[in-house]
Amino acid sequence: MADKIKGKKIIFVVGGPGSGKGTQCEKMVAKYGYTHLSSGDLLRLEVASGSERGKNLQAIMQKGELVPLDTVLDMILDAMVAKADTSKGYLIDGYPREVKQGEEFEKKIGAPSLLLYVDASGPTMVKRLMKRGETSGRADDNEETIKKRLDLYYKATEPVIAFYEGRGIVRKVNSELPVDEVFAAVAKAVDGMK
Ligand SMILES: Nc1ncnc2c1ncn2[C@@H]1O[C@H](COP(=O)(O)OP(=O)(O)O)[C@@H](O)[C@H]1O
Numbered sequence: 001m002a003d004k005i006k007g008k009k010i011i012f013v014v015g016g017p018g019s020g021k022g023t024q025c026e027k028m029v030a031k032y033g034y035t036h037l038s039s040g041d042l043l044r045l046e047v048a049s050g051s052e053r054g055k056n057l058q059a060i061m062q063k064g065e066l067v068p069l070d071t072v073l074d075m076i077l078d079a080m081v082a083k084a085d086t087s088k089g090y091l092i093d094g095y096p097r098e099v100k101q102g103e104e105f106e107k108k109i110g111a112p113s114l115l116l117y118v119d120a121s122g123p124t125m126v127k128r129l130m131k132r133g134e135t136s137g138r139a140d141d142n143e144e145t146i147k148k149r150l151d152l153y154y155k156a157t158e159p160v161i162a163f164y165e166g167r168g169i170v171r172k173v174n175s176e177l178p179v180d181e182v183f184a185a186v187a188k189a190v191d192g193m194k
Pocket residue numbers: 015016017018019020021022023024128129131132175176177178179182
């Protein structure tokens with residue numbers, strides 16, 4: 001099944017909640033034609049379907065916790081396979097959120113060519129998420145859940161960046177800057193990808 005994906009470039013897009021991953025992915029889609037797969041979006045689609053599984057996922061996300069690894073990895077793999085015929089490569093946004101997720105992804109699917117680290121400070125992320133919450137309708141864009149998500153990011157997800165740094169594939173961009181300036185750095189990282 002994963003054969004269809006072989007040889008296609010994989011970019012992990014990692015950063016805290018509200019750092020600007022989705023924003024930069026949209027711009028990469030426009031410039032490079034890669035397929036954007038956000039783990040959070042895939043999960044929210046399942047929630048919106050009203051399924052029993054979706055109800056469980058919603059409860060976990062509302063608490064700011066991570067959903068089970070197998071669930072999110074299966075969803076990503078299915079989505080990658082579904083797009084394989086037309087895809088030039090994949091932007092995997094919001095995954096891995098812990099080192100184990102990276103290890104399992106590589107066992108099942110393949111290795112990333114680049115880890116794009118979208119970096120913003122804690123206060124900036126909180127400010128952006130509170131603003132996003134005014135219109136997003138997202139159950140996790142509220143003060144209490146944002147705090148939990150940030151804590152979990154520092155504890156579980158930052159170690160992912162250290163894990164891949166050893167391989168020399170991490171490119172960090174300063175996401176405190178205006179969107180287009182961030183994207184200039186993103187494009188440089190993508191253009192330099194081996
Ligand atoms: N460089 C930036 N400067 C200012 N605001 C930004 C920037 N990047 C993203 N935002 C805003 O911050 C919020 C979170 O961005 P988003 O792309 O949804 O982040 P993530 O997917 O990492 O949670 C959005 O409302 C977005 O418009």
